[in-house]
Amino acid sequence: MLEFKTSKGNMYALDYETGIFIPFSKTMKAILNEISNQKSLSKKNVIEILKKDYDEEEIAFYYDWIKKWEQIRVQNNGSKIPQNIRASDIKDYLLKSGLNHLILCVTEDCNLRCKYCVYSSSYEHTRNHSDSYMDYKIAKKAIDYYLSILKLGEIYNPLRRPSIGFYGGEPLLNFKIIKDCVEYIENKYKEYETQFTITTNGTLLDKEKADWLMDHDFIISVSIDGPEEEHNRLRIYSNGEGTFNDVSKNVGRIMDVGYEKIFSIPVFDWKSDLFKIEEFFNKKDVPAALTASQVDYWAKTRYYEQYTKKDYLNFQDQLKKAKIYYFENIDYQRHKEKESFFDCLVGQTPGRVLFDSQTIIPSLPIMPFTGSCIPGRKIFVDVCGNYHMCERVNESFPIGNVDEGLNFEKISKLINEYVGQMDKCPSCKIKKNCNRCFKHFMVYKRFLSSSKVCKKVYSLMKDQFVDIFEIAEIHPDFVDESNSKHKNIKKYYGE
Amino acid sequence: MYFRLNPECYFVRGEKCGAIFDLITMKIYALTPQETKILTSCEKNNQVLEGLNFLNELKKLCLGNFYKHKTYIQKLRIGAINEESEVIVPLGFYRAFLEINNSCNRDCWFCGFYGIKRSLGCMGCNKWNENDESLTLERWKELIVELKDLDCQSIWINGGDLTLEWDKTMDILDYADGKFINIIITIHQQSLSEEIVKDLEKKANLVIQTEFENIPEFNRIYSEDFNYLVVVKPENWKDSNEIASGNIIKDFVIEEKKDLENLPTRVKQNFLPVTLDEFLNNVEYHPCLGHSLSIGYNGNVSPCPIMRHYKFGNVKDKGLYTIFKESMVDMGRFWKLNLDEIKKCTSCEFRYACTDCRALEESLTGGLTDKMLCNYNPQEGTWL
Numbered sequence: 001m002l003e004f005k006t007s008k009g010n011m012y013a014l015d016y017e018t019g020i021f022i023p024f025s026k027t028m029k030a031i032l033n034e035i036s037n038q039k040s041l042s043k044k045n046v047i048e049i050l051k052k053d054y055d056e057e058e059i060a061f062y063y064d065w066i067k068k069w070e071q072i073r074v075q076n077n078g079s080k081i082p083q084n085i086r087a088s089d090i091k092d093y094l095l096k097s098g099l100n101h102l103i104l105c106v107t108e109d110c111n112l113r114c115k116y117c118v119y120s121s122s123y124e125h126t127r128n129h130s131d132s133y134m135d136y137k138i139a140k141k142a143i144d145y146y147l148s149i150l151k152l153g154e155i156y157n158p159l160r161r162p163s164i165g166f167y168g169g170e171p172l173l174n175f176k177i178i179k180d181c182v183e184y185i186e187n188k189y190k191e192y193e194t195q196f197t198i199t200t201n202g203t204l205l206d207k208e209k210a211d212w213l214m215d216h217d218f219i220i221s222v223s224i225d226g227p228e229e230e231h232n233r234l235r236i237y238s239n240g241e242g243t244f245n246d247v248s249k250n251v252g253r254i255m256d257v258g259y260e261k262i263f264s265i266p267v268f269d270w271k272s273d274l275f276k277i278e279e280f281f282n283k284k285d286v287p288a289a290l291t292a293s294q295v296d297y298w299a300k301t302r303y304y305e306q307y308t309k310k311d312y313l314n315f316q317d318q319l320k321k322a323k324i325y326y327f328e329n330i331d332y333q334r335h336k337e338k339e340s341f342f343d344c345l346v347g348q349t350p351g352r353v354l355f356d357s358q359t360i361i362p363s364l365p366i367m368p369f370t371g372s373c374i375p376g377r378k379i380f381v382d383v384c385g386n387y388h389m390c391e392r393v394n395e396s397f398p399i400g401n402v403d404e405g406l407n408f409e410k411i412s413k414l415i416n417e418y419v420g421q422m423d424k425c426p427s428c429k430i431k432k433n434c435n436r437c438f439k440h441f442m443v444y445k446r447f448l449s450s451s452k453v454c455k456k457v458y459s460l461m462k463d464q465f466v467d468i469f470e471i472a473e474i475h476p477d478f479v480d481e482s483n484s485k486h487k488n489i490k491k492y493y494g495e
Numbered sequence: 496m497y498f499r500l501n502p503e504c505y506f507v508r509g510e511k512c513g514a515i516f517d518l519i520t521m522k523i524y525a526l527t528p529q530e531t532k533i534l535t536s537c538e539k540n541n542q543v544l545e546g547l548n549f550l551n552e553l554k555k556l557c558l559g560n561f562y563k564h565k566t567y568i569q570k571l572r573i574g575a576i577n578e579e580s581e582v583i584v585p586l587g588f589y590r591a592f593l594e595i596n597n598s599c600n601r602d603c604w605f606c607g608f609y610g611i612k613r614s615l616g617c618m619g620c621n622k623w624n625e626n627d628e629s630l631t632l633e634r635w636k637e638l639i640v641e642l643k644d645l646d647c648q649s650i651w652i653n654g655g656d657l658t659l660e661w662d663k664t665m666d667i668l669d670y671a672d673g674k675f676i677n678i679i680i681t682i683h684q685q686s687l688s689e690e691i692v693k694d695l696e697k698k699a700n701l702v703i704q705t706e707f708e709n710i711p712e713f714n715r716i717y718s719e720d721f722n723y724l725v726v727v728k729p730e731n732w733k734d735s736n737e738i739a740s741g742n743i744i745k746d747f748v749i750e751e752k753k754d755l756e757n758l759p760t761r762v763k764q765n766f767l768p769v770t771l772d773e774f775l776n777n778v779e780y781h782p783c784l785g786h787s788l789s790i791g792y793n794g795n796v797s798p799c800p801i802m803r804h805y806k807f808g809n810v811k812d813k814g815l816y817t818i819f820k821e822s823m824v825d826m827g828r829f830w831k832l833n834l835d836e837i838k839k840c841t842s843c844e845f846r847y848a849c850t851d852c853r854a855l856e857e858s859l860t861g862g863l864t865d866k867m868l869c870n871y872n873p874q875e876g877t878w879l
Contacts, residue, residue, distance in 0.1 A: 008564040021569040022502055023560070057554075064557040065501065068519050072503075072571070072771075096646070155644040158816035159586065159823055354569055355576040360771075472567035476540055479567070483576050486778055488835045489847075492508035493535055 002429040003029070004462045006470045014465065017073040019359035019432030021465070027054045028062040035066070072360065081426060085366050085415050087408035093366055094376040094406070095153035101197075102146040103165040103380045103391055104139055104181070106174040108132045112201050112243060114223075115234045116267060116295040116303055118392075119169075126394050133174050138385040139181050141402035146379060147189050149405065162189075165197040167380075167391055172204035182216050197221065199265070201235070202247035210254050217261065222251055222287060224264040226277035226341075233271070255285045263290035266341055270307045270315035274322050274345070281341040292344035296392075322346055323467070330475055350468045351482020357433040366415065369425035369450070372437040375399045375411045389414075393438055396445040417447060424450040430461050498537040498550045500559040503571045505774065506538050509844030511876035515558055516848060518571055521768035523848055524558070528876060531844075540565045573775060586819060589648045592789035592800045595635065595664055596655035597623055601685065605706065605726045605748060607801070612858050614868075615746040617789075617800045618724050619704045620654050620683050627793035630811060632663050638790065639671045641815040649677040652699065653800065655792065658686040661694075668698045681724065684709065702744075707731045710738070749859065749868070769848035777847040781832040784853055788826065790815075796822075798829040801854035805829070829853070832864070839866035843873035 001013040003024055013024040030050050035041050041049075043063045050059050108119070108130040118126050143164065150162055164185070166178050178198070185194050198213065202222040205213075213220055224247060225231045232242025254262050264287045266277060281289045295303055326333055326346045333340075333347060367374055375389035376399060382388060385402035388395055397414055400407040421441060425431055428450075436454070441447045472479040480490070500506055503519045513531035515524040526534065533546035534553075543550060543561070553559050599622040605611045607621030630638075642650065650671060657664045657680065664680075671678055680695065684705040695701050706726040722742045727735045735745055769777070776785060789800045794811035796818050797803050807822035819826070834840035834849060837856075843849070852868070859867045870879040 010562065010564050010566045018571075020502055020571055023499070023562070023566060023568060061554055061557060061560055065560075068503070068557055071519055154820070155641065155814065155816050156646070157586070158645075158819040355572075358575050359571075360573045469567055473540075473565045476567055485576055486570075488833075489505060489507060489778060491835070492510060492513075492842075493539060 001032070002458060002462065002465075004465050004469070006466055006473060008470070008473060010469070010473065012465070012469055014430060014433065015069075015073070016429045016431060018069075019357045021354070021469070022069070025058070025062065027058045028066070030054060031059060031062050031066060081419060081422065082365065082368055085412055085419065087412040089366050090374060090376070090411050090415070091406075091408045093364070093374055094408075095149070096156040098374055098377040099146070099150055099153060099160070099379070101163045101165055101378045102142060103167050103378060104134060104142060104177075105167050105169070105380065105382050105391070106134045106139065106171045106177050107169040108383055109173050110169040110201070111173065111203060111237060112170065113236060113238045114201075115236070116269060118296060129169070132383040134177060134381075134383040134385075136177050136180050138381070138383070138402050139177055140184060141385065142379075142381045143181060143185060145402060145405050147185075147192060150192075162192050162194040163197065164194055165199065167199050170201050170204065171198055172200050172209060175204075175209055179212065186216075195219065199223070201243065202250050203237075203243050205247075205250035205254070207253060210250065214254065214257070214259050220254070220259075220262040221265050221290060222247065222262065223267070224251065224286070225266045225268065226272070227280040230272060230277055230280070234267070234269070251287060252285055255287065262287045264288065265291050265293070267293050267295060269295040270304070270311045272315075274318045274341075275325070278322070278341045282336070288338040289341045289344050290339070292341050319345075323471075327471060327475060330478055334478060334481070348482070349464075350471050350479045353433065353464065353468050354472070354479060355483045359432065363432075367419075369419060369422040369428075369431060369434070370437060370441075371435040372418070375414060375438075376406050376408075379406065389438060393442055394444065397438075397442070421447040421449045424454055428454070429458065433461070496543045497540065497562045497565055498543050498553075498559055499540075499562060499566055499568045500534075500538065500553075501557070502568055503771075504558045505570060505847075506534055507844050507847060508535060509846075509873040509876065510842035511874060512844055514844040514848075515553075516769060516774055517558060518769075518771040518774055521770055523769065523845070524556070525844070571771065573771060586645060587786050588645050588788070588819075589786040590651065591642055591647050591649075591787070592617065592651045592653065593635070593638070593667075594653055594655070594790065594792045594800060595657055595667060596629055596660050597625060597627075597792040598659050599654070599656040600659070601656065601683065603683075603706075612749045612855055613726065613746050614749065614852060614855060615724065615744060617852075617854065618651070618653070618681060618702060618744065619726070619746060620656060620681055621800070622655055623803065625793065627795075629792045630790075630794050632666055634794070634811065635663075635667050636670045638810060638815060639667065639674060643674040645816060645819070648675060649679070650675050651679045651681070653681040656686050657682055658688075658691060661691070665694055668695070672698055707735055707738075749855065767848075767850070774847050777833060777849075779833055780830055781853065782834070782850050784829045784832060786830060798826070799854055802829075802857070837864050837866050838862075839869060839873065843871065845871070 001015055001024070003011060003013045005011050011024040012021050014021050030053070031046055034046055034049055043060060046063050047056055047059050109132070110129055113120070119129050146164070147162060150160065153160065171178060182196060185192070196216055197219040199221045200223070202224065223235065225235055228242070228244040231244040231247070235243050237243060251262070264281065266281070266289055268274065268277065280286060297304055322342055323346050326342045333343065363369070378390045380388040380391050381402065382395060386395070386398045387400040387406060389397065389399055399411050399414065418438065418441065428434070441450065441453050500515065503517060505516045505518065507514055507516060508531060512528055513526045513534060515526065530546070530549050533549055537543060537550070550561070554561065599620070605613060607616060608624055613619070652664070652667070668678065668680070678699040679702055680699040681702045681704055682691065684703050687703065692701065700722065702722045702724050704724050707728065719742060722744060724744050724746050725735070725738065726746045726748060728748050729750065732747065780786060784798050787799065788807070789797050790810060791797065791803065794809040795803065796807045796810060796815070797805050807826055808818035810818060832853065834843070834846035834851060837851065840846045840849065840851070853863065856866055856868060857863050872879065
């Protein structure tokens with residue numbers, strides 16, 4: 001059990017065998033201590049032992065409840081590091097539940113030099129900017145392979161629709177290949193109902209390109225970090241000039257025609273003014289925020305070396321104020337028309353922690369630890385045609401290429417190496433709630449062990465759990481709204 | 496002081512009353528309107544102002560506890576609440592009825608051929624007034640593979656009289672062997688022989704179709720190794736209590752609306768315990784139609800063997816996965832017809848613990864979302 005206490009004085013614990021948070025108390029802790037020493041102790045015995053220090057009724061209640069709860073605890077779930085995860089099992093899994101996105105990195109070139117870019121020299125294990133462009137032949141091979149393997153998987157998962165994304169660098173620098181790919185798919189694979197996506201910096205999104213993307217029903221994700229001052233602080237052209245005005249003009253044109261599949265993907269760091277960003281994303285003519293990402297500090301970066309401890313503390317202070325502001329105005333937040341920056345940064349966290357964890361059921365045998373996906377869930381294709389597990393990892397772990405397709409043996413080797421490094425996981429108290437994945441453990445061509453990476457994980461997670469439960473104690477309905485599938489359970493509560 | 500139910504105890508309110516579902520012990524606690532009011536207030540995180548005796552009783556039953564401060568109770572659930580788009584996640588297709596043939600030499604009075612309304616007609620053998628060509632053995636074998644690929648876990652094989660095409664049936668069973676968690680086959684009592692029972696050994700769970708009026712003969716063949724589906728006429732409903740046993744399933748014939756008063760299918764006394772899986776499934780899906788479909792002898796795919804007038808497609812010339820692809824919206828209508836969607840059940844506190852036969856309800860009422868077979872009035876909180 002991982003115990004924690006909210007400022008109101010309520011005790012809770014995360015039961016790591018079920019992944020469920022339970023109400024906790026000193027009495028319960030004392031009983032657990034007693035029965036862990038001597039399992040056969042009866043309720044009467046336990047009451048006798050503890051009645052001096054604890055209320056008898058409470059002892060009786062918690063004893064009964066612990067015994068009841070034990071019936072659903074999955075013993076020894078994920079308590080060992082598996083010896084060998086087979087390629088055939090990975091293939092079976094992916095045909096059924098993977099292959100969700102093909103992402104084509106159509107160029108490594110970019111007309112911007114954003115200060116936090118993961119492809120800048122601030123990051124040790126990722127590629128740098130280059131002037132490489134993907135050849136259409138490579139893109140076509142990747143598309144043919146993806147759609148053919150999806151076809152193979154259709155007998156297992158007939159409802160899965162292809163999703164093909166264009167990524168960079170700045171993908172609009174290679175707009176021709178995007179057009180060629182889409183036309184190719186729409187001619188050759190008409191029956192597939194492919195969903196297209198693009199992640200762009202927005203500076204090249206002129207009327208012609210925007211109209212074309214909208215005509216083909218693209219989901220357009222634009223990197224907008226906030227109002228002009230905020231955006232231009234970090235998102236600049238290679239000549240150092242800010243990009244806000246160009247992005248704003250291009251995006252405004254799309255918003256004006258009422259296109260709904262356009263979103264912002266803001267990034268912030270310790271110097272960001274979170275409140276100004278929030279104000280900006282509440283404007284009607286700005287695309288709704290889809291995420292709120294802090295500049296990555298996992299991928300061996302020197303980025304934060306430019307900031308002082310004071311910057312960090314100021315940022316933490318802002319974050320705290322943002323949470324207070326958000327929940328003080330909860331009614332407004334719940335009923336506003338579109339998702340804002342604070343929704344992603346603050347509002348969605350309790351729901352994610354409380355409802356996204358895999359409770360009760362055992363972890364996937366092929367990924368027993370951490371929240372990692374199975375490589376092949378996404379296929380990220382670099383300009384040379386090599387396959388990688390996603391756009392967020394370095395390129396030292398390829399999982400195939402356009403000529404051979406997904407290499408399940410390589411994926412198996414990769415997972416076995418990864419799982420082999422998860423030495424802390426079998427005994428970890430938050431294993432069912434873990435949201436870490438490959439990128440958190442990955443360095444060049446190898447993985448760090450979880451005992452190294454997760455040193456402070458309990459205290460970090462405890463802090464997060466306290467935050468979430470303090471919110472949930474005051475706003476239980478708001479938190480439960482994140483679980484839309486169970487909304488009918490509370491029917492008639494309001495009368 | 497506050498009182499909250501434990502994580503494993505769900506409180507479901509009906510229009511008038513509420514019920515507590517303990518999803519570990521699988522016990523259901525029906526509450527009075529006053530108790531419902533008290534617990535509603537507690538579950539809304541209000542201070543305890545009344546009903547201390549009642550709440551203490553709940554504590555003694557290990558259903559909930561008192562807290563000094565407002566507290567948040569995370570409810571017990573299974574897996575993540577997957578918000579991923581349904582165009583990505585696999586189907587969750589668990590059960591298929593396979594109607595291997597539509598031939599029978601008998602003329603049973605309760606047969607689907609005569610449109611007899613039965614509470615479990617889907618499990619029994621039926622000959623339908625249809626003359627389509629049957630699917631070939633080869634196609635059935637292909638379908639077995641398709642079902643396995645789609646992760647279907649349980650198949651229910653019925654007919655017609657399967658013994659008229661026993662070689663075909665056995666070929667299908669042999670082919671299905673080891674591919675599913677559960678294989679069930681229904682055969683009429685009069686068609687059974689020792690050879691047939693032997694053939695089925697370790698390959699399928701046998702359900703023997705019989706009727707209450709055959710009780711003397713039934714006693715002769717009765718064995719605890721099999722399950723029995725016993726058709727019971729309204730005049731025998733009370734007498735049928737004599738044959739209560741775990742492996743006897745009673746299939747009540749419902750001919751007229753007036754019969755319903757005595758119908759023992761949905762009364763307070765025989766509410767079945769609900770598991771955590773079932774409860775959470777019923778919150779989203781229809782308790783019977785959810786995750787299920789039927790493939791007729793002619794290849795027609797329908798929500799269940801009885802609701803034949805709804806067709807999602809035909810597997811004669813296309814793969815089952817294609818039917819899913821083309822008709823999932825229609826199928827989803829039936830799968831997601833949870834009891835919140837059923838007119839009477841929507842206001843009932845037992846809606847996630849209850850069973851429901853949509854085929855029968857529709858044939859009795861004429862409406863897909865109407866309900867007749869229930870002796871509970873959720874508006875008043877009273878049993879008839």
